[in-house]
Every structure is written in C-alpha cells, then in structure tokens.
Amino acid sequence: MNLRSVGLRRRTLTLAVAILLTLAAIRALSDDPEIALVIGEPYEAMRQRSTASIAPTIAGEVSFNIPTSDARLRFVDPQYGFVTPLARFFAVIYRNEHINSVRMSPQTEPLLLDDTLKIVLDLQEQWRKGGWTPNRVKDFPSFADSPEWRDRLKDVNRGGTAYWLAGEKYQTMLVVSRFRDEKRPTEERYLITLGISKSRGPR
Template structure:
C-alpha cells in the first residue's frame, strides 16, 4: 500500500469513527429526554411504569387527566402504529373511571414556533404516521398539511385554524391543529401553536 492510499484509508477510518460517535451522541441525547410512553386503552399504571417522565397516578373512580411534571415527548408505543413527538410543555393524559388511558391532548413544542419550524414538526409527524400505516380521513374537507405557498398563506391568516384528521386502522384516531398564536414575548413575530389530540377510533371514515 503506497503512502497516498494509506493516508486515504486512514482518513476514511477517522471519518467513519467520527460519524459513529456523532450518531451515538444523538441517540444518547434523544434517549435522555423525558418521555411519556403509552397506548390508548391500556391501564394507566402501565404507562407510568414504562415512562421516564414523572406523572401522578390516576384517581380511582374518577374520569380526569394528569400532566407530566416536566417537559416530555410522547412515544406512542403501539408496535404497528407507533410514533414519537418533540418535547412538549402542554401535555395531558386522560384516564377513565376504571383507570385506563382514554386520550391524549398535547402541543408538541416547548414554545410558540416560527412558521418554518412549525411545518418541520408537522410534516415530520405526518411522515411518521404514513410510514406506520396511519391514513388521512375527511381529507376533502381537511387535507393533510404541506409546505406549499398556498398552505403558508392559509396558516398566516390571523384567525385561521387549520385541522387534519388521521386514523390507524380501527384502533385510533387523531386530530392535528395548527393556528397563529400571539406571543407576547415576541409580538412582532409570526408564531404558531400545534395541538395534537389522540383517542380511540370512533368509526369516522
């Protein structure tokens, strides 16, 4: 092996090592994020045992909700229809009288987002859902979000609230909502709020 080939080989090994370290670091950062890992319909205590974010127990005999005690991401733990959200500050897990999870309502962000960042989150979620077998429903009235000039114009309308609906087989349904949000900390900026609601399927086609 001549010196040129040897130097190229060493550079390749070094680049591969650096890439591996960066990948491991990214995985470690992601795994360190507090998460609520759940299934709609499962016992509430199963969610608490599986999750790394702290959340209060359900109240026996009551239908109510709790919120994680810190920012947390959602890991929807269904083996077929699973997905993961970014960290959320607004995050509630509903439970029924028999202490089973009956729904989730959350905003997958920790602050109001700029439009580019909003679309990045929304489109990533939609891509996860498509890959996991979720399908859009009521799409003629509520089409899925897209990064187009027309969609950006719609979202920029101050009083506009845009929605999309998705369904996972006959098991789950979700509603995704995006709207303008007046951020008093940054009143001159266009900021947006994403809301995600998940529950058992109710047979809507």
Template sequence: MSLLVDMGWRRGLFALAVAVLLTWAVIEAQLEKEIALVIGEPWEDMRQRSSATIDLAVPGHTWFRIPRSDARLRFIDPQYAFVTPLARFFTVNFDDERVDGVRMSPQIEPLLLDDTLKVVLDLQDQWRQGGWTPKWVNDFPSFADTPEWRTQLRDVNKGGKAYWGAGDKYQAMLVVSRFRDNKRPTEERYLITLGLHKSRGAQ
C-alpha cells in the same frame, strides 16, 4: 507506610466512584423524558413504563394528569406506533384508572413556520408509514409544505386542521394556529395541538 498507601488508594477509589455516580446523575437528569402509552391500557402500566413522572389516576373518576417535566409521547401500539418531539403542554386523560386519550403541543415553545411544518409533516409521515390514513380530506386536507398552506397558516383567522385514523382503533387531530409570542412580538410563531383518542365504536 503500606497502611497509608492502602488508605490513600481506598480514598482515591472512593472519590472516583463518587465522581462517576455524580456524572451519571447529571447525564440521567439531562436525558429527554417520555410518556410511553397505548390508549385503553391500565394507568399504572403507563406510569411504570414511562421515564417521565406522572401522578396516579383517581379510581372511579375521569380526569387528566400532566407529566412533571417536558416529555415526548411514545405511542406504542404494535401497528400504529409513533413518537413526538418534546412537549411542555402535555395532558394524559384517564377514565377509571385507564389511559383514555392525549392532548398536547409537541413543542416546548412557539415555533417558526418552517419548524412547525417540519414537526407536522414528520408526524404525518410516521402515521402514513404506520398505516394511518387521512380522514375527511375534502374539508380537512392533510398538511403540506406548499405556498397555499403557508398562506393559510399565516392567516390568524384560518390556521389548519387535519384528521387521521388508525383503522377502527384510534383517531388523531392535528391543529396549527398562528400565535402571538410576547417574547418575540415581531416574529411569526405557531402552536401545534395534537389530540389522540379511541375511534368511536372502538373496543
């Protein structure tokens, strides 16, 4: 009898362990993935640090890779760090096995104007707090939630573009464009494009 009890206890413990592992696997699969990088670092450092899977760079070549899942960008420069929302379109450029830049849309679907402005203004707030500064503001003023900006963004022939600089190290370009979403043709939807690379002359 004691042997049967012991076997039953062991089976129960094993079943519990399996259930815990399966639950953990499901939770892990649902966690938001990220690409964590700083421009100029070795490609493999970025791959090992990031929770999203991205393929190897090609030695001696300049090209790009795409994460295998939706992922946010975590830019980890000690001074100029910032984080984006999850992105579906996300390319990371490499130049001879070093991270060379990013081009992405920090969203997983075309957004309504209110949501678009929320994303764009949050990025600008992070940059401002981190020491980034607007560039060429006479021609490319920073985004703002104003009637003038909303009218401009609603114009399919205009949209908006702003540039930000991180000292003499990095430059970011932020673009918002009206987008016809075939799934929701009666709604005003927008795409955001974020480009990030070294400033000209940066080492």
C-alpha cells in the same frame, strides 16, 4: 507516510467522528423523558413504562395528569406507534383508571413556520408509514409544505386542521394556529395541538 496512507487515515477519522456524533444524537434522544402509552390501557401500566414522572390516578374519577417535566410521547401500539418531539403541554386524560385520550402540544415553545411544518410533516409521515390514513380530507386535507398551506397558516383567522385514523382503533386531530408570542412580538410564531383518542370511524 505516503499520500494514500494519509488519505486513508483522514477517511477513517471522518467516519469515526460521524459514528460518534450519531451515537451521541441517539443517546440524547433516548435520554429525553418520555410518556409511553397506548389509548385504552391501564393508567398504571403507562406510569411503569414511562421515564417521565406523572402522578397516579384518583380512583373512580375522570380527570387528567400532566408530566412533571417536558416529555415526548411514545405511542407504543405495535403497528401504529409513533414518537413526538418534547412537549411542554402534555395532558393524559383517564377514566376509570384507564387512558381515555391525550392532548398535547409537541413543542416546548411557539415555533417559526418552517419548524412547525417540519414537526407536522414528520408526524404525518410516521402515521402514513404505520398504516394510518387521512380522514375527512374533503374538508380537512392533510398538511403540506406548499405556498397555499403557508398562506393559510399565516392567516390568523384560518390555521389548519387534519384528521387521521389508525384502522378502527385510534384517531388523531392535528391543529396548527398562529400565536402571538409576547417574548417575540414581531415574529410569526405557531402552536401545534395534537389530540389522540379511540376511533369513531371515518366520516
């Protein structure tokens, strides 16, 4: 076997391994339990569409339910849709058996700052590509990976908040704050809070 044939076999093997790893990653992502919803739809439509288990509503009540396992959010609006990482805290609030809002923390544990910024910036990028726009930017600028933002987030008395609008349909509030993790008391850990509801318009 000549050197050219050996090189071709190696490239083919490398490509095959890369494809298998990609497929495995896609399958792992698709296998994660998810709550798939859009604000304002019937709660039962969300239950039927989702792969994560969540309790039914109590007729005539205003309340919330939490998935029975860690789950990612898939926001299924055809224009403004986005996907979060797995979440441990995930509350779906309903009113008159329709979804009113969502409040969640798109993480399964308090995170280091680099990992926190990765999630926050990915969410903002998904929103930007989907046509969401920043709101109230004079007082609440969007998050960025900059020395100024890092210093601000490290300050336990400040943290950060950003607001985004999806036209006249939805709004999000994204909050990052320092968190004292009792399991890792010497580390700087952070919590992300994401709230989604119907839009009240720009302010």
